[in-house]
Amino acid sequence: xxxxxxxxxxxxxxxxxxxxxxxxxxxxxxxxxxxxxxxxxxxxxxxxxxxxxxxxxxxxxxxxxxxxxxxxxxxxxxxxxxxxxxxxxxxxxxxxxxxxxxxxxxxxxxxxxxxxxxxxxxxxxxxxxxxxxxxxxxxxxxxxxxxxxxxxxxxxxxxxxxxxxxxxxxxxxxxxxxxxxxxxxxxxxxxxxxxxxxxxxxxxxxxxxxxxxxxxxxxxxxxxxxxxxxxxxxxxxxxxxxxxxxxxxxxxxxxxxxxxxxxxxxxxxxxxxx
Amino acid sequence: xxxxxxxxxxxxxxxxxxxxxxxxxxxxxxxxxxxxxxxxxxxxxxxxxxxxxxxxxxxxxxxxxxxxxxxxxxxxxxxxxxxxxxxxxxxxxxxxxxxxxxxxxxxxxxxxxxxxxxxxxxxxxxxxxxxxxxxxxxxxxxxxxxxxxxxxxxxxxxxxxxxxxxxxxxxxxxxxxxxxxxxxxxxxxxxxxxxxxxxxxxxxxxxxxxxxxxxxxxxxxxxxxxxxxxxxxxxxxxxxxxxxxxxxxxxxxxxxxxxxxxxxxxxxxxxxxxxxxxxxxxxxxxxxxxxxxxxxxxxxxxxxxxxxxxxxxx
Numbered sequence: 001x002x003x004x005x006x007x008x009x010x011x012x013x014x015x016x017x018x019x020x021x022x023x024x025x026x027x028x029x030x031x032x033x034x035x036x037x038x039x040x041x042x043x044x045x046x047x048x049x050x051x052x053x054x055x056x057x058x059x060x061x062x063x064x065x066x067x068x069x070x071x072x073x074x075x076x077x078x079x080x081x082x083x084x085x086x087x088x089x090x091x092x093x094x095x096x097x098x099x100x101x102x103x104x105x106x107x108x109x110x111x112x113x114x115x116x117x118x119x120x121x122x123x124x125x126x127x128x129x130x131x132x133x134x135x136x137x138x139x140x141x142x143x144x145x146x147x148x149x150x151x152x153x154x155x156x157x158x159x160x161x162x163x164x165x166x167x168x169x170x171x172x173x174x175x176x177x178x179x180x181x182x183x184x185x186x187x188x189x190x191x192x193x194x195x196x197x198x199x200x201x202x203x204x205x206x207x208x209x210x211x212x213x214x215x216x217x218x219x220x221x222x223x224x225x226x227x228x229x230x231x232x233x234x235x236x237x238x239x240x241x242x243x244x245x246x247x248x249x250x251x252x253x254x255x256x257x258x259x260x261x262x263x264x265x266x267x268x269x270x271x272x273x274x
Numbered sequence: 275x276x277x278x279x280x281x282x283x284x285x286x287x288x289x290x291x292x293x294x295x296x297x298x299x300x301x302x303x304x305x306x307x308x309x310x311x312x313x314x315x316x317x318x319x320x321x322x323x324x325x326x327x328x329x330x331x332x333x334x335x336x337x338x339x340x341x342x343x344x345x346x347x348x349x350x351x352x353x354x355x356x357x358x359x360x361x362x363x364x365x366x367x368x369x370x371x372x373x374x375x376x377x378x379x380x381x382x383x384x385x386x387x388x389x390x391x392x393x394x395x396x397x398x399x400x401x402x403x404x405x406x407x408x409x410x411x412x413x414x415x416x417x418x419x420x421x422x423x424x425x426x427x428x429x430x431x432x433x434x435x436x437x438x439x440x441x442x443x444x445x446x447x448x449x450x451x452x453x454x455x456x457x458x459x460x461x462x463x464x465x466x467x468x469x470x471x472x473x474x475x476x477x478x479x480x481x482x483x484x485x486x487x488x489x490x491x492x493x494x495x496x497x498x499x500x501x502x503x504x505x506x507x508x509x510x511x512x513x514x515x516x517x518x519x520x521x522x523x524x525x526x527x528x529x530x531x532x533x534x535x536x537x538x539x540x541x542x543x544x545x546x547x548x549x550x551x552x553x554x555x556x557x558x559x560x561x562x563x564x565x566x567x568x569x570x571x572x573x574x575x576x577x578x579x580x581x582x583x584x585x586x587x588x
Binding site: 007008009010011012013015020021022034046047048049050051052053054056058061062178179180181182183184185186187223224226241243248249252253 | 295296297298299302303304400409411458460506507511512513514531533541542544569573
């Protein structure tokens with residue numbers, strides 16, 4: 001049994017809230033629930049968004065059986081995380097046993113069409129690309145000079161050298177807890193306490209795409225050039241979001257990420273090769 | 275391919291369709307029209323599918339030249355519209371000849387109008403949508419507002435346009451400087467002081483100049499949190515009233531980020547989103563707590579009226 005509650009977010013979304021903390025096990029439950037809801041392809045559901053510790057289900061209120069949706073969530077959460085076949089949690093749960101298909105909870109009545117013929121409106125469904133198994137993504141980062149304008153301050157935060165700060169950032173396997181903010185932006189953690197510097201008090205007007213930042217115990221990569229307040233310690237030549245890929249997002253929730261340091265020459269080579 | 279040439283772009287004119295749904299879990303914002311009803315009505319008037327791409331124009335409209343004869347219609351905010359200097363009605367389809375110039379004049383009420391053209395604006399879809407998301411520069415025309423000199427491709431002319439036999443239903447008329455929006459409490463109601471919901475309803479709130487398609491920054495009575503006003507980043511929804519630590523709410527609109535770190539006190543009901551979308555900086559908005567039953571009844575009534583309109587004589 002997982003601790004959770006279902007909270008309405010207006011008339012066209014619900015939040016399934018889990019325990020309020022940054023925790024791989026809690027997050028894995030959120031991802032598994034989101035994956036199961038997406039796989040069920042429920043009429044009217046437009047978007048399913050797993051976060052650190054919740055799942056947001058966005059739906060068209062005129063075409064969704066709300067009670068049936070809530071009943072499904074309750075059933076899944078009551079019976080344990082509904083991992084789809086072939087996937088397994090990378091963290092937290094050591095069991096190698098696949099969980100099988102989501103339990104066959106009847107979805108209840110067809111969605112209520114209030115009058116006349118169904119309207120031809122199609123407001124979209126969650127993208128057909130499913131998450132699949134978590135992968136390990138290795139990310140080259142140039143921590144030098146102009147690419148990491150806040151590296152010195154982050155090092156000073158933990159009273160360590162810049163080289164040690166880079167070592168600390170690259171010596172952990174981070175978990176992708178969620179994507180949000182901008183297309184392909186991954187919220188990762190958990191950052192070593194020595195370099196877990198808080199956000200800038202005044203955000204920068206423009207942070208270049210590819211910038212690698214730290215915000216407390218979170219780390220992430222800016223996917224587009226935007227204003228931003230995370231402390232920038234380096235830059236990657238990889239594109240976290242690229243529309244020319246079948247799956248544009250480089251990361252997916254649940255992935256493991258390892259950063260490794262490259263020099264400016266290697267950065268230039270990788271950037272021109274992409 | 276038939277096209278439109280932008281002579282002057284207006285203040286902020288973007289290509290919008292029903293929005294880029296289905297990718298929020300990858301951090302891709304939805305975008306789409308600020309007034310979804312008006313976008314839909316404009317399309318209906320010219321015989322388009324109701325999710326064809328239209329132009330959303332803001333406060334000051336564009337001037338554009340057609341290189342093909344097309345039916346066009348304007349819905350939403352009430353603007354003066356002229357073709358080659360001849361005044362045209364809003365909420366009624368009209369023909370624009372090849373080589374003619376469509377020009378928007380002064381604004382009478384509302385903030386955003388939708389110009390639909392038979393065949394729709396046929397820019398290539400990005401992740402199944404032509405909607406422009408300005409902060410991430412995605413969709414529409416290079417993810418940006420229109421500029422002078424742009425050429426917009428038009429799709430094939432489809433069905434016969436719809437000539438309404440009676441005046442347009444007043445429920446869709448744009449607000450004139452003030453709107454009252456119904457809200458549902460939450461989703462983070464428990465992160466606010468007990469009186470916060472009453473304070474929110476005591477408004478009105480003024481739409482600040484620093485507002486845009488992502489959200490309206492509102493100035494009014496201060497909403498107090500129960501704690502420090504920070505939370506773990508969570509998903510956001512259209513219409514949420516997010517409250518940063520200073521206590522002045524931000525009404526999240528079409529270009530909202532998919533996730534955010536400030537708690538939301540209440541959420542505007544779907545039926546009233548379009549009304550809010552017609553507000554301009556300096557306008558005001560009041561909030562009144564509603565129920566899910568009332569929210570659904572209002573949405574169904576609106577849908578019935580739209581469908582009755584759409585199934586009218588052609």
